[in-house]
Amino acid sequence: MPDLKLKSCSNAPVLKERGQREVFCGLTSIIWLHRKMQDAFFLVVGSRTCAHLLQSAAGVMIFAEPRFGTAILEETDLAGLVDAQNELDREVDRLLSRRSDIKQLFLVGSCPSEVIKLDLSKAAERLSKKYAPSVRVINFTGSGIETTFTQGEDECLAAMVPTLNESPSRQLVVVGALPDIIEDQMRNLLSLLGIGPVAVLPASSANQNISIGKNTVFAATQPFLAETFSALVGRGAKHIPAPFPFGAKGTTAWFKAIADEFGISREKFESVVGPPRARAQRAIEQASQILRNKTVFFFPDSQLEIPLARFLTAECGMNALEIGTPFLHRPLVGPDLELIPEGPLLSEGQDVDLQLDRALKQRADLTVCGLGLANPLEARGLSTKWAIELVFTPIHFYEQAGDLAGLFSRPLRRRSILRQEAAE
Numbered sequence: 001m002p003d004l005k006l007k008s009c010s011n012a013p014v015l016k017e018r019g020q021r022e023v024f025c026g027l028t029s030i031i032w033l034h035r036k037m038q039d040a041f042f043l044v045v046g047s048r049t050c051a052h053l054l055q056s057a058a059g060v061m062i063f064a065e066p067r068f069g070t071a072i073l074e075e076t077d078l079a080g081l082v083d084a085q086n087e088l089d090r091e092v093d094r095l096l097s098r099r100s101d102i103k104q105l106f107l108v109g110s111c112p113s114e115v116i117k118l119d120l121s122k123a124a125e126r127l128s129k130k131y132a133p134s135v136r137v138i139n140f141t142g143s144g145i146e147t148t149f150t151q152g153e154d155e156c157l158a159a160m161v162p163t164l165n166e167s168p169s170r171q172l173v174v175v176g177a178l179p180d181i182i183e184d185q186m187r188n189l190l191s192l193l194g195i196g197p198v199a200v201l202p203a204s205s206a207n208q209n210i211s212i213g214k215n216t217v218f219a220a221t222q223p224f225l226a227e228t229f230s231a232l233v234g235r236g237a238k239h240i241p242a243p244f245p246f247g248a249k250g251t252t253a254w255f256k257a258i259a260d261e262f263g264i265s266r267e268k269f270e271s272v273v274g275p276p277r278a279r280a281q282r283a284i285e286q287a288s289q290i291l292r293n294k295t296v297f298f299f300p301d302s303q304l305e306i307p308l309a310r311f312l313t314a315e316c317g318m319n320a321l322e323i324g325t326p327f328l329h330r331p332l333v334g335p336d337l338e339l340i341p342e343g344p345l346l347s348e349g350q351d352v353d354l355q356l357d358r359a360l361k362q363r364a365d366l367t368v369c370g371l372g373l374a375n376p377l378e379a380r381g382l383s384t385k386w387a388i389e390l391v392f393t394p395i396h397f398y399e400q401a402g403d404l405a406g407l408f409s410r411p412l413r414r415r416s417i418l419r420q421e422a423a424e
């Protein structure tokens, strides 16, 4: 009997690189987290640079009452001339006396607050006591020194885990922020399968008490939640390992792992997932024509690289040349690695110059990379896809499977149109 594992990427050696990185910091994740948690406020304790990053990442969205802001550390704070803790207390007082809608306040660390070693955990503890029970104050870091952009969500959710109630009852917790419409699709399928109760972390409001304990099982919808994973396991919850729910196969495998955990029969499973799976397969088939037999190269950016490489190779007929990821967390991405055929170079971390040399030598048909690298690579004749778009676009589960394939086929289509026009 051949050892099938040898033929997948599971046992492939990993090239580990440490050097200059080209990624956004964890503050970026506030943009999608504040939309998800309707009664939360994210107060970044940082500099004017941090405020600018947030404003430009938020783009044109102007809120009458925004749910994120920056407590600016002035030069005097940075020089240690004033007590930044007192300043922070005053800022929080001003905010909470004006905004009774805030039920969860996140104090978000940044590079400047890390550099001056401002202890935000102490501040969160002090302020939590002061404003309990109406407001819960939690701290996490989004500093570019410590986090890449999707790690901001991981830090945030991991910081919430110790605040969750203890519960002995059997339940499923689904971990990862998803757009509401996608979360509804997921809940609907789980409910048709007869699986419940289901809680989602993060919940849309602080009132939706999520509890956790030895009988909790959890499934992740985002592969960048390594700290949250450890925090949940630390509270006694059991992880359900599965490929991530991208595409028809990934989504089926994700639901199947949960269904097996809850003892759902094969017949029931097939009757529920059969129709949406067939729709997804048709949509992928259509959208992925142009991707068949093409090559793809992933720079490390969103941490979605391994599951997406699995989708592109196993469901869209692409060949991966290199799959770069900022961190390779096997308990989370192992099931996807098992489904990627041996062949591509797996790399973890980044030394951007060396990696650019490899990308330019290999000239993949499609290069998935961060914003900063896309233009220079396009100028060298490569087709690129911005990795950050994959985090901001709904791509999970069956109904989005065709759109996900479409996100990758569009740059190739655009380039072939440009070539045709140039030839005419």
Ligand code: SF4
Residues within 6 Å of the ligand: 025, 026, 027, 046, 047, 049, 050, 051, 053, 109, 110, 111, 112, 142, 143, 144, 145
């Ligand atoms: Fe820049 Fe650091 Fe602020 Fe992020 S946290 S915007 S990397 S200064």
